[in-house]
Amino acid sequence: DDQNMWLVPYTKGNTHKIVLALGRPLDVVAVRMWNYNKTPDDATRGAKTVHIKVDGVAATPNSGVTLRKAPGQATYDYGHSIFLRTQDSIKSWTLPTTAHEQPRVLERLMGQCRQDSDPPALPRGLTVCVSLTATHGDLYYVGLNAIELFDEAGVRISVDAQQVVAVPESINELDDVTDDCRTSDKLVDGVTDTWDATHMWLAPYSRT
DSSP states (O other): OGGGOOOOOOOTTSOOOOOOOOSSOOOOOEEEEOOOOSSTTGGGGSOOEEOOEETTEEOSOTTOEEOOOOOSSOSSOOOEEEEOOOHHHHTTOOOOOOTTTOHHHHHHHHTTSOOSOOOSSOOOOSOOOOOOOOOSSOSSEEEESOOOEEOTTSOEEOOOGGGOOOSSOOGGGSTTOOSOSOOGGGGGSSOOSOOOGGGOEEEEOOOO
């Protein structure tokens, strides 16, 4: 809804800032932002890198903070919380290694991963979207037992149920189904290799 968004012309190198006047001294612990979210295409207008100052003092690293890109729809709360730090603690912050910084190291790590696809470097991001475009033959339902993410060291990334959004959410969206246990939270409940329906996710499937 355009009535609830902010948009200004952008020119690289110019100043684009928002000032919030609090009226009195307050301890600001965090800032939560929701990026520009009109449509999937228009989401490219959202801010990528932000710098935050409190009373003129930097509260984020010199390189800024990467802000989560909006999904272009309002299915889930994509707000991004930025926890502020003092100037002393900023100096001790370390940013994750990217493919641009150490490509040879990442390419060597990728060689240890068995996968069907072969991306040029490990992706780095704030939101992972998995699109299920076909089933193994079923015309009406699609499902998974589990999904896991791993970092560049091969360590499993912890994902809570509150961080998972599925569209459709589950077969509970069908008119004649209620309280079915096969909901999206089961994707990250830690149980992977099972026949137990209470640890599975199932949703209506339709080809578009």
